[in-house]
Amino acid sequence: MTAKEQEIVNAGDVNTPFRVLQTDNIDDSLFLRKKSINIDIKNIAEDVHWQLFIQRLKRTMEMEFGVGIAAPQVGVGCNLFLFTRIDKPGLPVVVAVNPKIVDHSQETICFEGDGCLSIPNTSGTSRRYAWIDVEYYNEKGEFIKERLSGSSRKGDFTGIVFQHEFDHLHGVLFTDKLCD
Ligand SMILES: [Zn+2]
Structure with missing residues (x-):
């Protein structure tokens, strides 16, 4: 983390939410387009x-x-995100550090109702893989490898959430991936 990023993190306690960067703010939108870097997970x-x-x-x-x-949505350019396990009971929130998509379906689908906390008042249909094989470390530094799928807002869409958040680490937004 840079000194500025550390300052953002240390400006509150565990109960203090961060300000979420917004695409309608010029400085925020430039930061959201940057590529994030890996974290030393040791x-x-x-x-x-x-x-x-x-x-x-x-x-x-x-x-x-x-x-x-x-992470980049709150001004920290590091390869880390949270995603909700819509495929698991109780909908646990999982931390993904230095994530990779190592394989994916050939087939793509159009996911209806994609949206982003950083893009105000916008939703759309995005092109996504039907399933992905992923690798990441959790917050305990444990290595995880698994297949994520799901393609409907009415049911499971865990794989879509992972793809959406993964894109943020590369400066890509769902509005870059709209179907038609
Ligand atoms: Zn987003």
């Missing part, structure tokens, strides 16, 4: 700084009623 479980960041990010997502949120 000792992440004991690192109070990263744990504070994760807690505040969770709080932010909760307050904004999101199903996912990526």
Whole structure:
């Protein structure tokens, strides 16, 4: 993290949400287009700084009623996001650090009702993979490899949330991926 990013993280306690960057603000929109960098995951479980960041990010997502949120959306250009397991009971929120999509379906689908906490008053239909094989580390530094799928807002769409948040780490927004 840069000094400025550390300042953002340390400006509140675990219950303080971050300000979410918005595309209708010029400085915010430039930051949202930047590529994020990998995190040194060694000792992440004991690192109070990263744990504070994760807690505040969770709080932010909760307050904004999101199903996912990526670090760059709060001004931290690091490869980390949260996604909701819509495919699991109780809808647990999972932390993905240094995530990768290592394989995906050939087939793409049009996902209706995509939206973003950083893009005010906009929703649309985005082109997505039907399933993805992913690798990431969780907040304890454990390595996870799994297949995520789901393509409908009416049922499971965990794989779509992962793809949406993953794109944020590359400066890509759902409005870049609209069907037709
Ligand atoms: Zn988004």
